[in-house]
Amino acid sequence: MEPHVPVETVAAARALAEQKKIDVVVAMGGGSAMGAGKGVVSGAGRSLIAIPTTYAGSEMTPVFGTTDRAEGRKSVRRDDAVLPRLAIYDPEVTVDLSPELTASTGINALAHCVEACYARDVNPLVPPVALEGIRRIVRSLPLCITDGRNLDAREDLLTGAYLAGFSIGNATMALHHGLCHVLGGRTGVAHGVLNTIMLPHIMRFNADAVPDAMGAIADAMGADTPDPPPQGGREISRMEFSASDAVAALVASLPVPQRLRDAGVAEGLLESVAAEAAGHSTVQANPKPVSEASVRELLRAAW
């Protein structure tokens, strides 16, 4: 399964499902395998069973994206009929996930919790679930990277990803996911890697608009976050440690690209990505108004 769910892959799988008169589809894998499974059942009266092997959380959402690679465009749709009828969480199937994929898909799960905490339409049921997801992800992710065979940590992280998927499935995505979707469609860089690079920048941008949510996120990240890196040569105390600092410190400790340039994104793409993202409805659902200039600045900072 290629990243970002190419439309032709879905079309081929749908044709096979029609030819064989398939009524139940089992998707096993990461976010792209889930997305392809959803593409096969959408509008076809089929049911989906999901067995996630990463922390993307797609098995808990009715959302799926497909990518037209010729146009470099990822379109994300919501269809309640694609929500899996059954999701099976088995930490045994995640023990061989590499440290890199553990880190990047784990931060994607963290981003689901973060965006759900300050979503414009936030349902009071969601933040407590999202904050519990954050606690589990932050304490278990470093353990899973040090020892991928630590089943207790793998189960804790998978449970965090489940809570994260529930949270984002019940909230409107905002700037972070909108921008990551445009970047993914244009560059083909994996969704988890883009999440890892962009999340601290987006949180810094949104911080003044949603101070209560950011305070709750910082508390949930709490003691399990690595020590804050010095800022501008100055040591900062934990008391001053904001939610975005905490995420930046966690990301800096992980085996993933830290900048868009390290992930192979060409500088020349930034202008057109900013223009497309600024008009994107998901980006415009952000709790703080987003201009094309601010998207450009965010991309520059992350490049």
Ligand SMILES: [Fe+2]
């Ligand atoms: Fe995501």
